[in-house]
Amino acid sequence: MKFDVVVLGGGSGGYVAGSVLARYGKKVAVVEKEKFGGICVRAGCVPSIFLYDTSFLFTRLGEIGNYKGMSIKVSLGDIFSSRENLIEYLSNAGRELIENAGGTTLLGEAKIKEGKVIVGRKEIEYDKLIIATGSSPSIPKIKGVEDGLTEDQAVNLDRVPENLVVVGGGFAGVEIAQFFARLGSTVTLLTKGKILKWLSEEARKVIKDSLEWDGVSVVENCEPVYQDKRFLKTTCGEFKAEVVYATGRKPNLPEGIDTLSIETNCNGIKVDESMRTTNGKVWAIGDVVDKERKVAHSAMLEGVIASLSILGKDVKVDRSFVPQVVYTDPQVAVVGKLERAVKSSVFPLKASTRAMIHGIREGYVRLGFDSDDKVCYGEVVSQYSEEIINVVTLAIKAKMKAEDLALLPLVHPSLSEGVSNAAKALFNLDVDVFREKHET
Numbered sequence: 422m423k424f425d426v427v428v429l430g431g432g433s434g435g436y437v438a439g440s441v442l443a444r445y446g447k448k449v450a451v452v453e454k455e456k457f458g459g460i461c462v463r464a465g466c467v468p469s470i471f472l473y474d475t476s477f478l479f480t481r482l483g484e485i486g487n488y489k490g491m492s493i494k495v496s497l498g499d500i501f502s503s504r505e506n507l508i509e510y511l512s513n514a515g516r517e518l519i520e521n522a523g524g525t526t527l528l529g530e531a532k533i534k535e536g537k538v539i540v541g542r543k544e545i546e547y548d549k550l551i552i553a554t555g556s557s558p559s560i561p562k563i564k565g566v567e568d569g570l571t572e573d574q575a576v577n578l579d580r581v582p583e584n585l586v587v588v589g590g591g592f593a594g595v596e597i598a599q600f601f602a603r604l605g606s607t608v609t610l611l612t613k614g615k616i617l618k619w620l621s622e623e624a625r626k627v628i629k630d631s632l633e634w635d636g637v638s639v640v641e642n643c644e645p646v647y648q649d650k651r652f653l654k655t656t657c658g659e660f661k662a663e664v665v666y667a668t669g670r671k672p673n674l675p676e677g678i679d680t681l682s683i684e685t686n687c688n689g690i691k692v693d694e695s696m697r698t699t700n701g702k703v704w705a706i707g708d709v710v711d712k713e714r715k716v717a718h719s720a721m722l723e724g725v726i727a728s729l730s731i732l733g734k735d736v737k738v739d740r741s742f743v744p745q746v747v748y749t750d751p752q753v754a755v756v757g758k759l760e761r762a763v764k765s766s767v768f769p770l771k772a773s774t775r776a777m778i779h780g781i782r783e784g785y786v787r788l789g790f791d792s793d794d795k796v797c798y799g800e801v802v803s804q805y806s807e808e809i810i811n812v813v814t815l816a817i818k819a820k821m822k823a824e825d826l827a828l829l830p831l832v833h834p835s836l837s838e839g840v841s842n843a844a845k846a847l848f849n850l851d852v853d854v855f856r857e858k859h860e861t
Contacts, residue, residue, distance in 0.1 A: 430460015
């Protein structure tokens with residue numbers, strides 16, 4: 422068998438690359454080790470955000486109902502079967518989209534050997550290769566760690582643990598801690614340093630307060646020492662509970678990659694701005710790449726960039742404005758480069774008419790502006806951060822100046838108008854915010 426392009430991995434980046442190349446007439450094969458969908462669909466975005474949504478509705482609908490003069494009572498049903506049905510649908514859809522575009526899909530673990538790809542007993546030749554093999558949990562090297570669960574396993578549990586210790590204060594750790602606490606677990610969150618240490622102190626405090634409100638015991642500056650079944654010894658005490666390790670991820674380098682003469686390190690495969698490796702016939706995309714922000718939407722964009730590069734287009738990826746979202750309640754989203762900001766402005770969502778109508782008023786929109794007065798950073802704390810941050814991302818991409826953003830007529834009332842209102846604050850135009858009165 423010979424293909425123009427072979428894609429290793431059927432996750433967020435792989436299915437996009439396979440579909441694009443097939444649509445443009447290339448003979449493409451996408452090889453997936455187990456099931457299509459990758460980390461996002463099977464052990465990341467989809468199951469974790471599903472449980473976030475479910476736990477939000479379970480704990481907050483009554484509160485919202487009371488605010489609006491309604492009585493709403495919610496009980497848990499078979500949420501885990503619903504989650505599985507969604508995962509299976511999206512997994513099958515990814516495979517079907519590749520085939521619908523004209524590509525071939527293959528199941529099995531791929532091995533690279535002498536410029537070919539071996540899948541089971543099949544030997545596949547290629548002109549071009551895209552490596553999109555993703556990442557897997559990186560767990561601490563301590564005795565008994567095998568008695569714990571990885572973050573991938575935790576979001577796929579079919580039950581709510583009675584007692585849970587989550588080790589790790591990053592994205593996955595805080596999300597898992599909150600949604601299981603809301604579903605009924607007694608949860609302790611342990612982190613080596615501070616939770617979400619890359620966020621601003623204000624955003625960190627919002628999340629920490631929210632976790633503690635939901636009953637999560639947050640213990641910072643704490644590390645695991647060893648585990649024995651459900652007993653965990655740490656530098657800050659002993660715990661008896663099921664343990665989840667949400668302590669980062671590592672790239673999945675395919676077997677035989679060393680035969681391709683491409684540059685790699687502990688964070689992944691080195692690529693240029695067109696996603697080409699140091700081997701002119703090989704591209705790499707997604708979590709397997711050496712980069713900072715390893716998120717599904719970045720992988721999907723890289724799938725497009727790599728495909729267009731293979732098709733002869735001069736395209737380059739720009740990672741300077743890849744948004745990131747923490748799916749807690751409230752959500753926290755950031756985009757851009759805070760270090761480039763020379764000034765900033767904030768609009769509190771308690772002053773938003775739409776937030777008042779909705780009934781959830783906590784949060785804010787913060788913007789940072791560079792020395793040319795262009796927006797370069799955004800930070801959103803809101804139930805709808807995932808949507809509002811997209812508006813900020815567009816503004817950064819368009820290199821909008823503060824005045825242009827301030828004079829942009831966004832829909833009123835809406836939560837996303839908080840973006841233009843934050844810019845208005847620079848010009849004393851944020852008239853929805855009460856000013857403190859000072860005695861003269």
